[in-house]
Amino acid sequence: MRVLRSCAAGLLPFLLATAVPAVALQVTPEADRFDCRSLEKEPVPQSALDWYELSLWAGHCYRYDAHAVRIGFDGVRTLVLSHEVSGGLEHGQVRFLDGPPMAVERRSRIGRLGWSGGSEAPATPNGIASSIASHYRLSLGEEERIANRRARRLDVSPLDSFRYGKRLWLDVDTGLTLKQSLLDETGRVVETFQLTVLERPRLHQGEVSVDAPREAPQDAWSPGWLPAGFLPQPVETRSGLHGSDVTHRLYSDGLSTFSVFVSPLDGIEPLAPGLHRLGVSHAVVRHRELGGSPRQVVVMGEMPPRVLLQVADTLNWEAADS
Numbered sequence: 001m002r003v004l005r006s007c008a009a010g011l012l013p014f015l016l017a018t019a020v021p022a023v024a025l026q027v028t029p030e031a032d033r034f035d036c037r038s039l040e041k042e043p044v045p046q047s048a049l050d051w052y053e054l055s056l057w058a059g060h061c062y063r064y065d066a067h068a069v070r071i072g073f074d075g076v077r078t079l080v081l082s083h084e085v086s087g088g089l090e091h092g093q094v095r096f097l098d099g100p101p102m103a104v105e106r107r108s109r110i111g112r113l114g115w116s117g118g119s120e121a122p123a124t125p126n127g128i129a130s131s132i133a134s135h136y137r138l139s140l141g142e143e144e145r146i147a148n149r150r151a152r153r154l155d156v157s158p159l160d161s162f163r164y165g166k167r168l169w170l171d172v173d174t175g176l177t178l179k180q181s182l183l184d185e186t187g188r189v190v191e192t193f194q195l196t197v198l199e200r201p202r203l204h205q206g207e208v209s210v211d212a213p214r215e216a217p218q219d220a221w222s223p224g225w226l227p228a229g230f231l232p233q234p235v236e237t238r239s240g241l242h243g244s245d246v247t248h249r250l251y252s253d254g255l256s257t258f259s260v261f262v263s264p265l266d267g268i269e270p271l272a273p274g275l276h277r278l279g280v281s282h283a284v285v286r287h288r289e290l291g292g293s294p295r296q297v298v299v300m301g302e303m304p305p306r307v308l309l310q311v312a313d314t315l316n317w318e319a320a321d322s
Contacts, residue, residue: 150173
């Protein structure tokens with residue numbers, strides 16, 4: 001179960017996540033940093049998409065401490081989290097206060113939406129904001145009160161059945177996400193993550209670095225099918241939690257994310273093939289003959305199970321050039 005546990009832990013930091021976006025927040029593809037002070041000059045967002053883009057930049061630029069609860073299939077868990085910016089790097093920490101001990105610490109820059117290569121690799125917030133309307137419908141709800149703060153509700157509904165929807169409550173003063181609910185393909189809430197206390201949110205008076213464009217790795221396999229809008233993510237996926245023979249890749253449309261693990265079956269303790277539930281996530285395990293050898297394929301994410309099944313069953317192995 002090491003692969004499943006490592007993937008579940010790897011997805012945790014992502015919690016710390018038809019109109020024209022606000023021009024002042026645009027970052028050119030070649031830019032290597034974003035000045036957080038530009039957020040001070042932004043007018044109040046008028047459209048749902050403007051609110052969503054502001055929330056993405058706020059998540060990178062605000063320093064804060066918070067208490068939160070997560071409500072899901074495994075019950076209610078409480079946690080503390082913090083976000084700092086120093087030397088152009090973000091430093092996020094998440095620590096659960098009950099249940100099995102779990103803590104995640106992450107240092108990062110603003111990511112890019114894709115690998116470098118034949119096309120531009122925009123900074124993640126700009127890339128998401130420019131493409132999200134192709135796959136989701138965004139609409140503004142009423143103002144509410146969350147964590148004793150004014151919040152604007154944002155409904156994000158998928159335009160197809162290949163991804164889940166979300167409901168977000170954004171802090172009116174900062175744009176930070178105070179609460180988010182994940183909705184399955186029937187519209188049922190399957191998980192809620194909510195801040196109960198947001199302490200001392202301060203806008204970083206400086207810049208945050210943007211990841212340098214990265215060349216795509218040369219994998220022997222490739223997905224035979226992906227839902228529209230899903231792109232491979234240029235993130236570091238090597239981990240001591242799984243062996244060097246395990247190839248791990250991450251795919252996202254900007255809101256929904258899933259991981260693919262491919263490893264030789266020889267020399268490992270294989271996982272049971274089939275569909276597994278890990279909290280709100282699902283994992284599909286397949287044992288397949290790929291490249292002339294038996295291999296284990298694991299596809300995991302907060303996605304409709306049939307999507308994960310199709311990704312696992314259509315994985316292609318590409319023979320090396322002779």
